[in-house]
Amino acid sequence: MSSVFRLENVSKTFSRSGDTVHALRSISLDIPAGSFFGIVGTSGAGKSTLLRLLNLLEKPSSGTIHFHDQPLHELKGAAVRQYLSKVPTIFQHFNLFHAKTVLENIAFPLEVRGIGKTARLKKAAELIELVGLQGKENAYPSQLSGGQKQRVGIARALVADAEVLLCDEATSALDSETTTIILDLLLKLKQQLNLTIILITHSWSVVRYAADSVTLIQDGNIIEAGSVRTLLHDADSYLGRQLLPAPDLGRNPDDGWVRYDLILSDVREQSTFFSEVARSLGITAAMVSGGVERLGGVDAARFKVDFDLRGKAASAQAALSAALREKSIVLGKVA
Numbered sequence: 001m002s003s004v005f006r007l008e009n010v011s012k013t014f015s016r017s018g019d020t021v022h023a024l025r026s027i028s029l030d031i032p033a034g035s036f037f038g039i040v041g042t043s044g045a046g047k048s049t050l051l052r053l054l055n056l057l058e059k060p061s062s063g064t065i066h067f068h069d070q071p072l073h074e075l076k077g078a079a080v081r082q083y084l085s086k087v088p089t090i091f092q093h094f095n096l097f098h099a100k101t102v103l104e105n106i107a108f109p110l111e112v113r114g115i116g117k118t119a120r121l122k123k124a125a126e127l128i129e130l131v132g133l134q135g136k137e138n139a140y141p142s143q144l145s146g147g148q149k150q151r152v153g154i155a156r157a158l159v160a161d162a163e164v165l166l167c168d169e170a171t172s173a174l175d176s177e178t179t180t181i182i183l184d185l186l187l188k189l190k191q192q193l194n195l196t197i198i199l200i201t202h203s204w205s206v207v208r209y210a211a212d213s214v215t216l217i218q219d220g221n222i223i224e225a226g227s228v229r230t231l232l233h234d235a236d237s238y239l240g241r242q243l244l245p246a247p248d249l250g251r252n253p254d255d256g257w258v259r260y261d262l263i264l265s266d267v268r269e270q271s272t273f274f275s276e277v278a279r280s281l282g283i284t285a286a287m288v289s290g291g292v293e294r295l296g297g298v299d300a301a302r303f304k305v306d307f308d309l310r311g312k313a314a315s316a317q318a319a320l321s322a323a324l325r326e327k328s329i330v331l332g333k334v335a
């Protein structure tokens, strides 16, 4: 897959009261075209700084950022405006014009580009439909709910031929139900308009729900990055475990039983795999907890399963581990 952005050794420092703050420390990153790219990290990790480099609100202190083959620092004048139409941003607090109607807000980027009134209102009306705001054309932002305001923000961002949508904590001001609705809308628009979406958030649940690629940023460093599928199937991946957390363990295993923490490589196996492994070895299996989750479009299953090894030779456990490894990723023998 080609990259829409490529960052090479990008650093960003700020000076604050005579001190140097290292917001980003020589990070390198490829953002695949067509991905829903989640950048997650705690407060102060450097997420906003990274996004602000992509929407040209800041410049790197060192390193280069390419948009396709174009180094961002070479963009000048009209090329900057063209780039920002292709790479718009939506914001946590929506940043709408309060004195303009919904339709006028959405049409605004076209007005800036000198597009005639009839054409821009026609295009804005198309976007109204795409984001499901029919009937709200003449409302003012103060008359809208948070979710409706973000729909206006999304429509305004996409009105001028966007290719990449940057989302700056775009659901952080919304309740969880509205967050899901907005993420569903973003996922739908991504498909329909062939977008790349780059979303920064402190919320693991947002990343789990929508992202197909995830980057963890901490103290200005990239700790780990990859596609959800790759991360889940890497037994050593910290991000993989964060994306698919261990289910509640319940009670400890009984004496002589051994508990395994497993990710299934193929979730279609989930109903039969553990019992078949147990039967083939002449032992009993008991599911402790777990289930199938959908993560960024990938079905993933993590289970804790107890196996009864009472009275079995030591070699039985090695045989069990080997059988489990054939179709699952063994994260650990818990007890």
Ligand SMILES: Nc1ncnc2c1ncn2[C@@H]1O[C@H](COP(=O)(O)OP(=O)(O)OP(=O)(O)O)[C@@H](O)[C@H]1O
Pocket: 014, 015, 016, 021, 022, 023, 041, 042, 043, 044, 045, 046, 047, 048, 049, 050, 202
């Ligand atoms: N303009 C600035 N001047 C000085 N320091 C800054 C500036 N912008 C960011 N920083 C500092 O850079 C570091 C990274 O900040 P950044 O806003 O990128 O983090 P973040 O992950 O987006 O956090 P949050 O989720 O709280 O917004 C922080 O220590 C922050 O205080």
